[in-house]
Amino acid sequence: MPTGLKSSPDDFDLRMSEEARPFYEQVVDFLERVVDPMQKQFFKEADPMNRWGYTERQLELLEGAKDQAKAEGLWNFFLPDTGQGLSNLDYAYLAVELGKYPLGSESLNCSAPDTGNMEVLERVGTPEQKAEWLEPLLRGEIRSAYAMTEPGLPSSDAKNIRTQAVKDGDEYVINGEKYYISGAGDPRCKIMIVMCQTSPDGPPHRKQSQILVPIDTPGVKILGPMHVFGQDDAPHGHMHIRFDDVRVPASNMLLGEGRGFEISQLRLGPGRIHHCMRSIGAAEKALDLMVRRGATREGFGKPLVRLGGNMEIVARARTEIEAMRMMVLRAAKAMDTLGNAEARVWISAVKAMVPERVCQIIDQAIQMHGATGVSQWTPLASMYAGQRTLRLADGPDEVHWMVVGRAEVAAYDGLEVPLEQTSYADPELTAAWAEDKDNSFMFSGPA
Numbered sequence: 001m002p003t004g005l006k007s008s009p010d011d012f013d014l015r016m017s018e019e020a021r022p023f024y025e026q027v028v029d030f031l032e033r034v035v036d037p038m039q040k041q042f043f044k045e046a047d048p049m050n051r052w053g054y055t056e057r058q059l060e061l062l063e064g065a066k067d068q069a070k071a072e073g074l075w076n077f078f079l080p081d082t083g084q085g086l087s088n089l090d091y092a093y094l095a096v097e098l099g100k101y102p103l104g105s106e107s108l109n110c111s112a113p114d115t116g117n118m119e120v121l122e123r124v125g126t127p128e129q130k131a132e133w134l135e136p137l138l139r140g141e142i143r144s145a146y147a148m149t150e151p152g153l154p155s156s157d158a159k160n161i162r163t164q165a166v167k168d169g170d171e172y173v174i175n176g177e178k179y180y181i182s183g184a185g186d187p188r189c190k191i192m193i194v195m196c197q198t199s200p201d202g203p204p205h206r207k208q209s210q211i212l213v214p215i216d217t218p219g220v221k222i223l224g225p226m227h228v229f230g231q232d233d234a235p236h237g238h239m240h241i242r243f244d245d246v247r248v249p250a251s252n253m254l255l256g257e258g259r260g261f262e263i264s265q266l267r268l269g270p271g272r273i274h275h276c277m278r279s280i281g282a283a284e285k286a287l288d289l290m291v292r293r294g295a296t297r298e299g300f301g302k303p304l305v306r307l308g309g310n311m312e313i314v315a316r317a318r319t320e321i322e323a324m325r326m327m328v329l330r331a332a333k334a335m336d337t338l339g340n341a342e343a344r345v346w347i348s349a350v351k352a353m354v355p356e357r358v359c360q361i362i363d364q365a366i367q368m369h370g371a372t373g374v375s376q377w378t379p380l381a382s383m384y385a386g387q388r389t390l391r392l393a394d395g396p397d398e399v400h401w402m403v404v405g406r407a408e409v410a411a412y413d414g415l416e417v418p419l420e421q422t423s424y425a426d427p428e429l430t431a432a433w434a435e436d437k438d439n440s441f442m443f444s445g446p447a
C-alpha cells in the first residue's frame, strides 16, 4: 500500500548496537552519580539578586561535571563524526536518558541550540569560522543562539523572514528585529547564527542567508526577555533583539549568499529529533511521579491512583510512551538508513506526535499531585511549560502534520479513477444482506 513514511522490513530492527551498549550504561551511571547531585546543588546556589548571571559556585559545579564528562569520554556524542560516531538510533537511547535531568545535556555538551549550531558549523563552516566558533563550542567554553523568528510576520514559513543583510564593501550591514531567541540571555552566549534576507527580489528559496553575528557586535540591542507562561527563564532567556546597522565581516556568511534554506535542511539532522527523544524521558519522569504520588496518598479510602479513571490514565500513559518510543526509534533508524533529507517525513511525524502527547501526560501527573503539581515542589510545572512551548518552538505542530499529510497523499499521485465503475458495492455481499431475514449477518459477517 502506498505510504509517505518510507521504510523497509529491516527498519523494525531497533536494537541498540553492541558497541553502544557499554557507552549507554556509562551515560546512565554518569547522570545518576554526577549530574543528579550536581544539579540539586546548582539550583540551590542561584543568586536571586543576579538572575541573569551565574554565581561562581554554580559555574564551579557545572564546569566540574563537564570536566568529569570529558575525562570519562562522555562528550559531544551528538555529532556522528566529531563525537563518538554514534548512529542516530544509538543516540536516541541516550537522549531519552538525558531528558530526565535538566542539566543532563549541558553537562555532556549535547544541549540545544548549541548542538544544531555546531552541526551547521561543522558541515559548512570555513576553517576560520570553525577555529573561531566551532572549537570553543565543542570544548564547551561558550554557548550560542539561533535567531530566525521575527515578531512582525509568520516565521513558521521561513521564506517570510525580513531582517536585511546588505553587502557594503567587505562587510554586511544587518537591520531587523528577532524575538524568542533562546539562550541569548546567557552571559556565556557569544555567537548567534542569524537568518536574514540578502536577495529580497530573488527566487523564494534563494532570498535568505545565514550569517554569524557575535552577540557583542555594536548595534545588537537586547531589548529584554520574552516570557513563557509568565516566566522569563533567566539566565538562559528567550530574548527580544534588535539589529540596528550591525556590521559584520563578509566572511561571516555561512556557505554563501542565498543558501539559508540549504543550511536549514542541514539542521534537519539529528538536532531536530533530539527534542523528541528527550521528551520521552520527560514523559517517563512524569509517569513515575504520577504513580509514586497516586500510590502513596490516600483519599476516599483508597490510594489516589485507584480512584475514578486514574488506573486507565496510568495505563494509557505507559502504553503511549512505549508507542512514542518506537516511533522515535523508527525515525532515528530512518535517518540512519534513508539519510536526513529522505527521513524528513519521519522526523515531522515524531515532532508532531510526541510533544503533544507528552504535554498531556505531564498534565495528568500534575492533576494527580493536586496543588503541589503546579507548585515549585515538583518539576512538573516547568516540564509542562517546556513541552508546551516545544509545540511552537521547534515549528508549530500543524506544519509537521502538513509535511506528513502531504507525503501520504503524494504517495497516491497518478492514481487513476476507473471511469466505468459506477458502484463500489459488492453484488454478492449486497445479495447476502437482502437474504438475511433475522439480521444475524449484521453481527457475525459472512462465514
Ligand SMILES: Cc1cc2nc3c(=O)[nH]c(=O)nc-3n(C[C@H](O)[C@H](O)[C@H](O)COP(=O)(O)OP(=O)(O)OC[C@H]3O[C@@H](n4cnc5c(N)ncnc54)[C@H](O)[C@@H]3O)c2cc1C
Pocket (backbone or CB within 6 Å): 113, 146, 147, 148, 149, 150, 153, 154, 155, 156, 157, 179, 180, 181, 182, 183, 228, 238, 389, 392, 393, 394, 395, 396, 397, 398, 399, 402
Ligand atoms: C520558548 C520558545 C523558544 C523559541 N526559541 C527560538 C529560537 O531560539 N530561535 C528562533 O528563531 N525562534 C524561536 N522560537 C520561535 C518559534 O520558532 C516560532 O514561534 C515558530 O517557528 C512559529 O512561528 P510564529 O511564532 O511566527 O508563528 P506563525 O508562523 O505566526 O504561526 C502561528 C500559528 O499558525 C498556524 N499555522 C502555521 N502554519 C500552519 C500550517 N501550515 N497549517 C496549519 N496551521 C498553521 C499554527 O497554529 C501556528 O502555531 C521560540 C519560541 C518559543 C515559544
